[in-house]
Amino acid sequence: MDLAQLRSDLAAASRILVDQHVFDAAGHVSARHPGDPNRFLMSRSLAPESVTADDIIELSVNGESLDPRGRAPFIERFLHSSVYARRPDVMAIAHGHSPAVVPFGLTGTPLRAMYHNAAFLAAGVPVFDIRDRFGATDIVISSPERGAAMAEALGDKAVLLLRAHGFLAVGPTLPAAVFRAIFTEINARVQLQASTLGGPIAALDEEEGRLADAVNLATVGRSWDLWMKRVTP
Numbered sequence: 001m002d003l004a005q006l007r008s009d010l011a012a013a014s015r016i017l018v019d020q021h022v023f024d025a026a027g028h029v030s031a032r033h034p035g036d037p038n039r040f041l042m043s044r045s046l047a048p049e050s051v052t053a054d055d056i057i058e059l060s061v062n063g064e065s066l067d068p069r070g071r072a073p074f075i076e077r078f079l080h081s082s083v084y085a086r087r088p089d090v091m092a093i094a095h096g097h098s099p100a101v102v103p104f105g106l107t108g109t110p111l112r113a114m115y116h117n118a119a120f121l122a123a124g125v126p127v128f129d130i131r132d133r134f135g136a137t138d139i140v141i142s143s144p145e146r147g148a149a150m151a152e153a154l155g156d157k158a159v160l161l162l163r164a165h166g167f168l169a170v171g172p173t174l175p176a177a178v179f180r181a182i183f184t185e186i187n188a189r190v191q192l193q194a195s196t197l198g199g200p201i202a203a204l205d206e207e208e209g210r211l212a213d214a215v216n217l218a219t220v221g222r223s224w225d226l227w228m229k230r231v232t233p
Contacts, residue, residue, distance in 0.1 A: 007053040013178050014051040015231040020182045023048040027096040030080040031174045040084050044071035061085040075142045082147030090170040092177035097166035100188040105161035113204040118187035120158040120180050122209020128153035129163040139165050175224035
């Protein structure tokens with residue numbers, strides 16, 4: 001994929017995540033540079049619904065803006081840069097503050113895979129509590145040190161919850177990361193609904209999740225095409 005297409009797709013991804021109620025006035029999505037694994041692309045600091053291809057900037061895996069041209073990067077760029085530095089398999093990242101997801105980072109109830117579209121959650125969803133490493137903070141992943149600690153907590157998983165903050169979803173492609181962000185939000189709502197019915201919840205186990213996630217990754221283009229049509233004039 002060339003850079004022009006990736007910039008266009010990143011802008012569309014930002015608007016898709018607004019359309020699907022994962023982002024509001026905040027939230028950001030990024031993708032690793034297709035020609036240089038030590039760089040990534042994400043929007044300048046801007047409400048996600050307003051992002052266009054011209055707002056996409058390049059950054060290093062150290063979080064340094066490489067072509068700012070007066071465009072201020074997100075404070076939380078280190079959330080992205082630290083994951084790219086630690087996880088060579090990750091090609092895209094989405095971070096949002098979905099109200100349905102936030103409670104699972106505040107309580108002892110783990111977020112589990114309720115159905116096949118959320119199969120990526122069956123491997124486990126860790127929670128990063130910034131207090132454990134940094135004490136009382138403003139919660140924001142605003143430094144390389146905070147980003148590195150967060151990336152360590154993510155480990156090899158697809159989703160990480162950030163206590164009192166939100167979540168991030170990673171993927172091997174941009175459509176996959178967007179898919180995972182959307183179905184993390186939906187799955188949280190389904191889990192809450194299921195919990196009100198009483199009794200044990202027959203969530204996907206890890207092997208079911210592995211098998212179902214392979215199918216989802218192979219067919220994610222269908223969802224991506226639909227979502228693109230919703231946000232493309």
